[in-house]
Amino acid sequence: MLARAVTFALVGLEPRRVEVEAHIQGGAPSLTIVGLADRACQEAKQRVRSGILSAELDFPGGRVTVNLAPAELKKEGSGFDLPIALALLAASHQLPRARLAEHASCGELALDGRLRRVGGVLAVAEGARRDDLERIVCPYEACAEAALAGVEPVGVRHLSDAVAYLRGELEPPEFVVGNGKARRRPLDLADVRGQERGRRALELAAAGRHNLLLGGPPGTGKTMLARRLPGILPPLEEEQALEVTRIHSVAGLVDPDHPLIGYAPFRAPHHSASTAAIVGGGPRLRPGEASLAHRGVLLLDELAEFQRPALEALRQPLEDGELVVARAAGSVRFPARFQLVGTMNLCPCGARGDPGAQCSCSAQRLARYRDKLSRALLDRFDLVVTVPRARALELQAGPGEASDPVRARVVGARLRLADCTPKRTAAADELLTRAVERLPLSGRGRAKVAGVARTIAALAASDAVLPEHIAEALAYRAPTELATP
Amino acid sequence: MTHLRRRELPPLLRAIHDPPARLYLRGSGEGTLLGQPAVAIVGARACSPYGAQVARMLGRDLAAAGVVVVSGLARGIDGEAHRGALETDGRTVAVLGCGIDRDYPAAHTTLAQLICERSLIVSEYESGVEPAPWRFPARNRIIAGLCAATIVVEARERSGALITADFALDEGREVFAVPGEITSALSAGTNALLRLGATPLTAAADVLESLGIQSPPGRAAHDNPILDLLPATADELVRKTGLAVGEVIAALAELDVAGLAAEGDGIYRRLA
Numbered sequence: 001m002l003a004r005a006v007t008f009a010l011v012g013l014e015p016r017r018v019e020v021e022a023h024i025q026g027g028a029p030s031l032t033i034v035g036l037a038d039r040a041c042q043e044a045k046q047r048v049r050s051g052i053l054s055a056e057l058d059f060p061g062g063r064v065t066v067n068l069a070p071a072e073l074k075k076e077g078s079g080f081d082l083p084i085a086l087a088l089l090a091a092s093h094q095l096p097r098a099r100l101a102e103h104a105s106c107g108e109l110a111l112d113g114r115l116r117r118v119g120g121v122l123a124v125a126e127g128a129r130r131d132d133l134e135r136i137v138c139p140y141e142a143c144a145e146a147a148l149a150g151v152e153p154v155g156v157r158h159l160s161d162a163v164a165y166l167r168g169e170l171e172p173p174e175f176v177v178g179n180g181k182a183r184r185r186p187l188d189l190a191d192v193r194g195q196e197r198g199r200r201a202l203e204l205a206a207a208g209r210h211n212l213l214l215g216g217p218p219g220t221g222k223t224m225l226a227r228r229l230p231g232i233l234p235p236l237e238e239e240q241a242l243e244v245t246r247i248h249s250v251a252g253l254v255d256p257d258h259p260l261i262g263y264a265p266f267r268a269p270h271h272s273a274s275t276a277a278i279v280g281g282g283p284r285l286r287p288g289e290a291s292l293a294h295r296g297v298l299l300l301d302e303l304a305e306f307q308r309p310a311l312e313a314l315r316q317p318l319e320d321g322e323l324v325v326a327r328a329a330g331s332v333r334f335p336a337r338f339q340l341v342g343t344m345n346l347c348p349c350g351a352r353g354d355p356g357a358q359c360s361c362s363a364q365r366l367a368r369y370r371d372k373l374s375r376a377l378l379d380r381f382d383l384v385v386t387v388p389r390a391r392a393l394e395l396q397a398g399p400g401e402a403s404d405p406v407r408a409r410v411v412g413a414r415l416r417l418a419d420c421t422p423k424r425t426a427a428a429d430e431l432l433t434r435a436v437e438r439l440p441l442s443g444r445g446r447a448k449v450a451g452v453a454r455t456i457a458a459l460a461a462s463d464a465v466l467p468e469h470i471a472e473a474l475a476y477r478a479p480t481e482l483a484t485p
Numbered sequence: 486m487t488h489l490r491r492r493e494l495p496p497l498l499r500a501i502h503d504p505p506a507r508l509y510l511r512g513s514g515e516g517t518l519l520g521q522p523a524v525a526i527v528g529a530r531a532c533s534p535y536g537a538q539v540a541r542m543l544g545r546d547l548a549a550a551g552v553v554v555v556s557g558l559a560r561g562i563d564g565e566a567h568r569g570a571l572e573t574d575g576r577t578v579a580v581l582g583c584g585i586d587r588d589y590p591a592a593h594t595t596l597a598q599l600i601c602e603r604s605l606i607v608s609e610y611e612s613g614v615e616p617a618p619w620r621f622p623a624r625n626r627i628i629a630g631l632c633a634a635t636i637v638v639e640a641r642e643r644s645g646a647l648i649t650a651d652f653a654l655d656e657g658r659e660v661f662a663v664p665g666e667i668t669s670a671l672s673a674g675t676n677a678l679l680r681l682g683a684t685p686l687t688a689a690a691d692v693l694e695s696l697g698i699q700s701p702p703g704r705a706a707h708d709n710p711i712l713d714l715l716p717a718t719a720d721e722l723v724r725k726t727g728l729a730v731g732e733v734i735a736a737l738a739e740l741d742v743a744g745l746a747a748e749g750d751g752i753y754r755r756l757a
Contacts (some may be wrong), residue, residue, distance in 0.1 A: 216751060353752075359531070361531060363560045386751030431742070472734045475735070
């Protein structure tokens with residue numbers, strides 16, 4: 001007897017249709033899974049057997065073969081448990097085969113037959129929609145996520161519920177999107193005392209989606225400022241939110257009650273992160289931190305402590321907005337259009353730039369520290385700001401401006417930039433030309449200054465880029481001392 | 486490879502008590518360049534932004550007045566002094582502590598090329614000699630020997646720059662020291678020189694006066710009131726002036742482009 005269930009395997013973020021075929025024939029009882037199944041997938045045998053028995057259904061006797069087709073596509077993870085169990089039950093006449101073939105399904109089985117959530121349900125549901133399957137049988141907690149793709153989710157808590165539904169004995173239960181807290185309140189800029197220049201740079205970075213590098217001695221508030229960037233970014237548009245949710249779903253990071261990520265994501269990997277952790281990949285081709293920060297902020301705290309290959313690997317997504325992870329078996333694309341924020345000390349001992357401390361670094365040590373950042377990577381930062389130590393006086397001052405009014409200005413500036421880009425006046429052009437001659441400014445450096453000046457003009461609600469906007473933009477270029485030892 | 490024999494050396498260098506037997510030359514400059522009025526600018530390799538800015542300013546102003554700026558191509562003060570001189574298309578001589586064909590340190594390869602195109606690199610060592618710790622003090626006697634005056638910009642208590650100053654004093658040449666903060670280890674050497682009687686240096690004009698050279702007409706004074714509040718961070722200026730942060734930063738950047746102020750580690754300083 002042969003039966004089929006449909007599910008989807010993920011290649012990167014893209015769902016590929018997988019038909020789970022179960023075939024039962026006479027012979028000594030056995031269960032074999034074929035079709036390039038990985039370890040987690042092979043172990044489905046034990047979970048499926050226990051799950052079916054716990055649901056008080058019959059585990060088919062005889063030789064059982066499960067084939068995951070197409071056979072050349074690698075199948076990973078535990079999401080195949082449910083389709084395998086359903087195909088086995090259909091093959092042994094315990095549920096209608098025709099009805100099963102109209103549904104997509106995915107989910108991991110517990111030994112007692114209950115269903116557990118797996119990552120990537122959104123992508124599977126999108127695959128189902130593309131293939132005109134109208135319903136997807138999935139764990140109850142994943143309903144809200146699956147519904148985002150526009151298919152009707154059949155949320156089941158137990159394997160016996162799924163069987164009852166497919167037999168037509170049970171209507172799919174209503175699912176409610178929980179009303180718990182959607183998102184932790186982002187950190188507020190009001191906590192930052194003083195640091196006028198740093199706050200200004202943060203606002204410009206938010207308005208123009210510029211990459212920002214904050215330098216300075218330890219304890220001056222570089223990280224504190226950087227962590228407050230998400231709070232002044234505008235919410236994501238519908239299409240972008242779905243894109244971001246798809247990536248986070250594959251990584252298993254979606255909140256079951258509020259699956260749609262409507263705000264700019266914020267990722268801050270530790271500086272010991274490997275290249276694969278940051279750009280994605282590894283044996284299971286997962287999205288890395290750079291992709292998880294898509295449409296949001298990637299904060300690299302202590303930039304110069306990161307491994308150099310990990311930093312250099314970021315150059316491609318900074319340019320193209322996506323990451324191509326190539327493997328012998330083929331390549332996978334992950335979107336990665338993020339805003340990069342870096343913080344670093346000015347020297348390895350950290351005392352440089354601090355009037356109250358004595359730097360003990362030798363010239364060679366300093367050069368080695370700064371060599372960590374290639375010119376090419378440093379060039380990707382549109383805004384480079386040194387954050388000096390705040391005086392005691394500033395720290396006693398009242399709270400600074402809160403995030404809300406800043407975000408309002410950022411939204412206004414973005415609308416203006418999207419509407420029409422302000423043009424440079426003749427006087428502004430003249431200042432820019434003078435600056436290129438006077439300060440050694442590369443072609444890319446010139447373009448960056450012009451871009452930042454446009455953002456400054458948009459924030460000032462000015463129709464044209466004036467000389468003072470160019471002048472301010474010039475102050476944010478990378479200082480030569482950071483670039484050449 | 487051209488070189489000068491002992492009797493062809495410029496008179497000032499020939500006058501020291503152990504002049505080099507040979508001086509190898511590299512670059513487009515003539516050997517006679519070495520006979521012209523010259524000032525040495527030396528100091529720490531791991532210098533502070535203050536030291537770097539002073540070295541560059543002195544290099545620029547002295548070269549603009551026609552003086553040859555001599556230094557050792559090292560990181561920090563030396564490199565900034567050379568760069569300052571090159572900025573005004575002035576002449577500058579780098580004295581190496583290794584073979585004449587080597588660019589040491591490697592980070593200064595481009596700088597060495599620029600110096601070669603416009604001026605001279607010299608060394609008493611023939612091609613292929615490796616840099617070694619004991620060769621640098623010997624190199625310093627040539628730096629001091631070529632110059633009528635030596636300026637120490639920043640130096641720790643036991644620094645190679647002080648060796649250069651010692652050589653200059655032994656030969657009866659003028660020694661200037663740039664005053665620094667008394668709490669800064671980087672200024673301990675220069676402040677000690679001042680206590681021993683070195684001339685404090687406050688502007689390039691001090692050196693030019695002692696050499697009897699007319700200083701070139703000063704650049705047009707900038708009337709920006711912010712200039713009088715320096716040194717300060719941008720944040721301090723925002724509070725002192727009451728201007729918007731964008732305006733302050735724009736004003737500072739304009740001073741920077743005009744060559745009147747520069748930023749180092751977050752603090753803006755005057756350059757003139």
